[in-house]
Amino acid sequence: MNLSQIICAFTLSLLTLSVVQHTKADTPILLFTNDTAENSTEATLLDTDVNIFINGITARVIVNQKFKNISTEWQEATYMFPLPENSAVDHMKLIIGERIIEADIQERQQAKKTYIAAKQSGKKTSLLEQQRPNIFTTRIANIAPGEEISVRIEYQQEVAYDKGIFQLRFPSVVGPRYTPIQTIKEAAVTIGDDGFSQILPPGSIEISPIIPPTSQDKNCITINAKINAGIELASLESSYHDIIKKKISPGLWSARLEMDDTIADRDFVLSWKPKLGQEPKAAFFQHKQGEDHYALMMLVPGDELFKEGARLPKETVFVIDTSGSMGGASIRQARLALELAVKRLSVGDFFNIIEFDSNYTSLFQKSRAVTETTKQQAMAFVRGLVADGGTEMSAALLASLNNQQSLNRVRQVIFLTDGAIGNEHYLFSIIKEKLGKTRLFTVGIGSAPNSFFMKKAAEYGRGTFTYIGKVEEVSEKMQGLFTKLSSPVLTNLKVQWPENADAEMWPEKIPDLYQGEPLMIKAKLKSPQGTVSISGQTRDNLWNTSLNFSDQEKHEGIPQLWARQKIASLQDSIYEGANSGQVKSEITALAIKHHLVSKYTSLVAVDKTPVRPQEKSLISKKVRQNLPKGWDHYKTLGYPKTALRDDLNIGIGLLLLLLSAFLMIRHRGKMVA
Amino acid sequence: MSRKKIIIGLVVAGICFFIDGIYLKAKAILGQYLLETSWQQTLDGEIHVKPWPWADTWPIAKLVHSRLNEHYIVLEGATGRTLAFAPGLLSGSARPGKSGHSIISAHRTSHFRFLQFAKIGDIFVLTDQAGIDYRYKVDDIQIVDINDTDLIANNDISRLTLITCYPFEDLSASSSKRFIVSAILENST
Numbered sequence: 001m002n003l004s005q006i007i008c009a010f011t012l013s014l015l016t017l018s019v020v021q022h023t024k025a026d027t028p029i030l031l032f033t034n035d036t037a038e039n040s041t042e043a044t045l046l047d048t049d050v051n052i053f054i055n056g057i058t059a060r061v062i063v064n065q066k067f068k069n070i071s072t073e074w075q076e077a078t079y080m081f082p083l084p085e086n087s088a089v090d091h092m093k094l095i096i097g098e099r100i101i102e103a104d105i106q107e108r109q110q111a112k113k114t115y116i117a118a119k120q121s122g123k124k125t126s127l128l129e130q131q132r133p134n135i136f137t138t139r140i141a142n143i144a145p146g147e148e149i150s151v152r153i154e155y156q157q158e159v160a161y162d163k164g165i166f167q168l169r170f171p172s173v174v175g176p177r178y179t180p181i182q183t184i185k186e187a188a189v190t191i192g193d194d195g196f197s198q199i200l201p202p203g204s205i206e207i208s209p210i211i212p213p214t215s216q217d218k219n220c221i222t223i224n225a226k227i228n229a230g231i232e233l234a235s236l237e238s239s240y241h242d243i244i245k246k247k248i249s250p251g252l253w254s255a256r257l258e259m260d261d262t263i264a265d266r267d268f269v270l271s272w273k274p275k276l277g278q279e280p281k282a283a284f285f286q287h288k289q290g291e292d293h294y295a296l297m298m299l300v301p302g303d304e305l306f307k308e309g310a311r312l313p314k315e316t317v318f319v320i321d322t323s324g325s326m327g328g329a330s331i332r333q334a335r336l337a338l339e340l341a342v343k344r345l346s347v348g349d350f351f352n353i354i355e356f357d358s359n360y361t362s363l364f365q366k367s368r369a370v371t372e373t374t375k376q377q378a379m380a381f382v383r384g385l386v387a388d389g390g391t392e393m394s395a396a397l398l399a400s401l402n403n404q405q406s407l408n409r410v411r412q413v414i415f416l417t418d419g420a421i422g423n424e425h426y427l428f429s430i431i432k433e434k435l436g437k438t439r440l441f442t443v444g445i446g447s448a449p450n451s452f453f454m455k456k457a458a459e460y461g462r463g464t465f466t467y468i469g470k471v472e473e474v475s476e477k478m479q480g481l482f483t484k485l486s487s488p489v490l491t492n493l494k495v496q497w498p499e500n501a502d503a504e505m506w507p508e509k510i511p512d513l514y515q516g517e518p519l520m521i522k523a524k525l526k527s528p529q530g531t532v533s534i535s536g537q538t539r540d541n542l543w544n545t546s547l548n549f550s551d552q553e554k555h556e557g558i559p560q561l562w563a564r565q566k567i568a569s570l571q572d573s574i575y576e577g578a579n580s581g582q583v584k585s586e587i588t589a590l591a592i593k594h595h596l597v598s599k600y601t602s603l604v605a606v607d608k609t610p611v612r613p614q615e616k617s618l619i620s621k622k623v624r625q626n627l628p629k630g631w632d633h634y635k636t637l638g639y640p641k642t643a644l645r646d647d648l649n650i651g652i653g654l655l656l657l658l659l660s661a662f663l664m665i666r667h668r669g670k671m672v673a
Numbered sequence: 674m675s676r677k678k679i680i681i682g683l684v685v686a687g688i689c690f691f692i693d694g695i696y697l698k699a700k701a702i703l704g705q706y707l708l709e710t711s712w713q714q715t716l717d718g719e720i721h722v723k724p725w726p727w728a729d730t731w732p733i734a735k736l737v738h739s740r741l742n743e744h745y746i747v748l749e750g751a752t753g754r755t756l757a758f759a760p761g762l763l764s765g766s767a768r769p770g771k772s773g774h775s776i777i778s779a780h781r782t783s784h785f786r787f788l789q790f791a792k793i794g795d796i797f798v799l800t801d802q803a804g805i806d807y808r809y810k811v812d813d814i815q816i817v818d819i820n821d822t823d824l825i826a827n828n829d830i831s832r833l834t835l836i837t838c839y840p841f842e843d844l845s846a847s848s849s850k851r852f853i854v855s856a857i858l859e860n861s862t
Contacts, residue, residue, distance in 0.1 A: 324729060391721070642756065642837045642851070644780045646697035648844040653691025660683035667676055 046079060048264060050170060052225040054159060057283055057298055058557055059168055061087070063153045064095075069143040073619045074612050076119065076141040082171040084157050085134040088557075088564035089597040091154035094126045094140070094605040103128065103605035105595045107588055111602035115139065122612035126151050128603040133568070134171070136597070142612045156557035156564075161298065163516035164279040166229070167271045172221055172264040221264040227253045232275040239269040250275075282547055285555035286528055293528040294559040297547065299519045305541050306488050306515040315350040315367050315409040316341075316485075317400045321417035321445075323357040323391040329471065330445045331387040334416045336474045337443060341414065342378045344482055345370045350409065353378055355385055356396035393417070394427060401434035410539075411438040412485055413461070418445050419453040427453070431460045439463045439489075441481065462491065462512065487515045488538045495521060498530030506565040522562040563594035571599070697757065701783035704758025708732055708746040716804050730755045733762050734769040735800040736777060743787045747799075751778045760784050760835075767831070769801040778836040781852070785837035791854050797833060809833040809856035817851050831858040 049064040063083075069075045083089065092103035103126070106114060111127060118125035119141035126140045128151075138151050160167045227236065232250040242258040255270065274280065283298040318341060320334055338353070345351055349370045353363040363381045368374050400413045419442075431440060440461020442454040445468055458465040466481045468474055493510040497503035505523040513519060519534065533546040567587050574580050584600055591598040612618065704724075711722040712732040721731045734747040751761030760779035762768075767775045779785035795811040809832070816839050832855060839852035 324723070327729070642778050642780050642785065643843070643845065643848045644697055644757075644782050645845070646694045646701075647782050648694070649690045649697070650694030651844065653687045653689070653694060656683050656687030656690060660680045660687060663676065663680050663683070667680070 046077075046219050048081075048172070048219065048221045050221065050223045050268075052168065052170065052223065052270075054168060054225065054227045054229070055555070056228070056230045056285060057159045057161060057166075058285070058296065058555070058561065059157050059159055060557055061155050061157065061170070063155075065138060065151045065153070066148060067140055067143060067150070068148045069145055071619070072145045074145065074616050075143045075619050076139065077143060078137060078139045080131070080135065080137045082135050083155060084169060084171065086561075086564065086568075087134075087155040087157045088560040088594075089128070089130070089136065089153060089155040089603070090560050090595045091152075092126065092128045092138075092603040092605060093152040094124065094607070095150040095152060096124055096607070099607075101605045101607055103603040105592050105597070105601055106604055107592070108600050108602050111604040114604045114606060115141070118606040119618070122610035122614060124149070124607040124611055126605045128153060128597055130597050130599055130602070133571075133599075142618065144611065156560045158296070158520065158561055161280075161300075161518050165271050165273050167269065168225075169270075170223065170268040172266065172268060219264045220261045221268075222257055222260060222262070223268055224256045225254065225270055227255070227270075227272055229253070229272060229274070231278045231280060234273045234275045236270070236272045239271065240266050241268055243270075284547060284549045285558055286525075286549070287555045287558040288528075289559040291526075292559075293525040294562045295523045295525055295528070295549070296555070296558050296561060297519075297521045297523070297532070297549075299534060299545070299547065300516070301490055301513060301519070301536070301543060301545075303515060305490065305538060305543055312408060312410050313349055315411045316345065317351065317367065317411075317413045318342075318353045319396050319400050319413060319415045319417075320353065320355045320385065321357075321391065321393070322355045322385050322387050324388050326387040326418055326445065328387075330418055331385065333468055333471050333474055334443075334445050335382055335385055336471065337416060337445070337468065337478050338382045339379060340475060340478045341482070342375055342382065345375065347371065351378070353381055354396050354400055355381075356392060357388060358392050360392070360396040360399060362399065394430060397427060397430055398434065401430070401436070401438055401440075411436075412463070413438055413440045414443060414481075414485075415440060415454075415457070416443045416445055417454070428456060428460055431457060435461060441466070441485065443468060443478075443481065462489075464514075484514050488540070489514055490536045490538050490543060493519065493534070493536040496533045496535075497523065497525070498527075498532065500527050501530055501532075502526035506562065507569050522558070522565045524559075524562055560594055560596060563590055563596055566590060567596070567598055698783065700757045701759075701780065705746060705784075708748070708759055712746045715802050720802070724758075730761075732759075733802060734777075736760060737798045737800070738787070738791070738795065739798070740795060741787050741790055745779070745784050747777055751776075756780055769799045769807055774832050774834065775799070776834045776836065781838040781841050781843075781848075785835065786841060788835060788837050788852060788854055789841045791835075795856075796859075797835070797856050799833060807833075808859040810859050811854055811856045813853075813855035815853045815855070817853055818849060832856065833858070 046068075047066045049066065051062040051064075053060045053062075065079065065081075067077050067079070069077075094101040094103065101124075105111075108129065111129075115125050115127040122142055124140075124142045126138060129137050129139075131137055136153075138153070140149055140151060143149050157168075160169075223241075227233075229251045233247075233253060236245050236253050236255060238255065241262065243255045244258050245253060245255040247253050253272070257268075279300075280298070281300045281302070284295060286293055286295040288294075318338060320338060322331065326334065342351075342353075347370050350367040351370055351374075352367040355361055363378055364374075397415075400415075438461075440458060441463035442458045442461070443466045444454045454467075455465045464481070464484055466477050468477045490513040493513065495505060495510065497505070501523075503523045503525050505521055507521075510519065510521070513536070528549065531546050531548050533544070535545075536543045567590060570578075570583050570587050570590075574583055587598055588600045590596075591601040597603055708724050711724040712735060714722045715732050723729075723731050730748045730750050730752075732746050733749045735744065736747050737744040745760050748755045748759045748761050751763045755761040756779060760777050763776040763778065769775055781788075791811060791814065793811050793814060797809045797811065799807045799809060801807065834856075835854040837852050838848040839850040840848075841852070
């Protein structure tokens, strides 16, 4: 090989090195890039077995996670998985062959200490922690080579009921979609150009390694459900999976997944519909625990309540945030949502559009009648919207609430924003003061960094909050909003418990109801007898009803649901200014009393005798999980990237220059010689 | 192949690499100068002052380590674009002066190179947008694997955590270790 070839090869390798570094630098995050692809033979595998027992409007779910150590080392496995948001996780069992070890509830840090101590002393142990209200992790230490271990998790949840259809969802994979939704305190998650957040808020989760597309190992799931509806059913369906269903009696059905090796890559959704005319309008279940009675009450206001008198003309004012933070995908989503909304406007109504960044501009000086011409003008206005400038929300908000010209109109303000603002409380005060008869609906766009602001604004504005996470969701989510906009709402709901019941009810403030939505209340009662009266009002109607309750059937799990609801409400109270330390200790006490996993409490199980010989080391592995269906293989989340290739490039540059200088000198030398 | 062409090629490639490296360094150094003005405006009461018109971030705090004479203006967010110019406060972590855990990260080759000289007991002063100083005393310095996020997971105590890549001498653009300096809020003045 002559010199020029050597130099070429050397230069080429330097260039390649640099290119490799460059590509790496552009990938946002690097959590699991190394241990996903290569070590697949060493990984701990997992199958999930789910048993769902539906009883009326509650469900008991038992999840069996089976871990198998297929390596030759002792292992610790960490597995992250989702559960429904409202699940009250109250039991965990560690199952080693025939033996079952029941977990204790402990304060989070204490539980972690217990786990680590057991792990270090070589005992089999497992820990169940809540990372987010809907995301949990299990850790199991000291799994022997070749051994199989199961962790059984049990939780209680209420079943969703809307427009006469019951629904239960079992999420089976944690995907990137969970990251943008949650915000912690008033801070925001920043979403990068690629649509993913590169950083998670603290107190947050780690994402399990994702199974690379080529791998043959997939996390499999089996699901068995038993539906004791209590009423005759017309149908039982699963939205995204093929199921085998069996009707045992008119109100008792069973269902299971058709495939035994179903891959856990999408949510399992089961819906069942009562026979026509059998749709429940009210339910009251209770359970006694200790001295206290716990009740779950459901009540569906009649449809006639939502019938309006003469239809009044509607005035809709759209306010759209076009500040810099809405750039990229967000403004596209917002434009699409607005176009949909404008198309749906009906002749006879009135509308206007206000856009704001550092200043605000409105389409018309004041709201104008809906005609083909004004619609065309609106479409052109919307298409011309670009995102730049600051976020001066208050002026636009005032403009939308100030021009309340006619009382004979139903006035709705639809506010599309990502809420990247810091003066929430000032804005809330504007809404409270100026709302009048207007209803404010917020639509969170893009990463929704400040969903706290948008939820609260909608609450003060007595409207609803709609969250649109990605462009594909625009049409579906806006459809849902339009339905709510066009139907009246039942507000000012009050529940009066009998005096001697001494009721502690959660949620304390009952949210407004739209047609078909049930009122769901959990209460702790001293005495389970008497009549509870419920009242509310729509624009045209007043609503009053009462419900007699007496010692009915025992319904296990209600105390846990009550406690879970109270925990959620307490957690929310931090946003309203409650002392976070006090909330923490209240939640901890409540969760320990009811044996519940929470942000501050975890379940931990420890075997009695050490099994791992002290001289053997323990290898920690994350259990890989499948990607949600439809997602591309992606790089996931963790620490920010804090390495750059600057020094490397300066080095390479200098080296190359030095080399050329050397060659030049040699060249000259030769010429002279 | 003529030797002359090879030499010219090498010179060009060398200059390109050198300039690219210097460009990244320059961004890191110049960024701090450019930020000074918008930080002043922030202290004067403006909010979300973008340092240049197309920026998607703004100064949120100033970080000072007097023993090593290091001071940096910290930007909102810790994305690649932000970190090129200044240390970034992780979105979602506590704002300076608010209760909770504030997490700032920066590149090991520029702003946070000095972290390797930090010692337990050192004081970091963080100035918030209102100009109020918060003193944090270093009580822990650790090197962790990037999979181990326990250290930044705790949000209950008012702490300041500074993160950069490790090892400092490593030249590559990726790293699986993080150097973490943890400090606890002393008192506010």
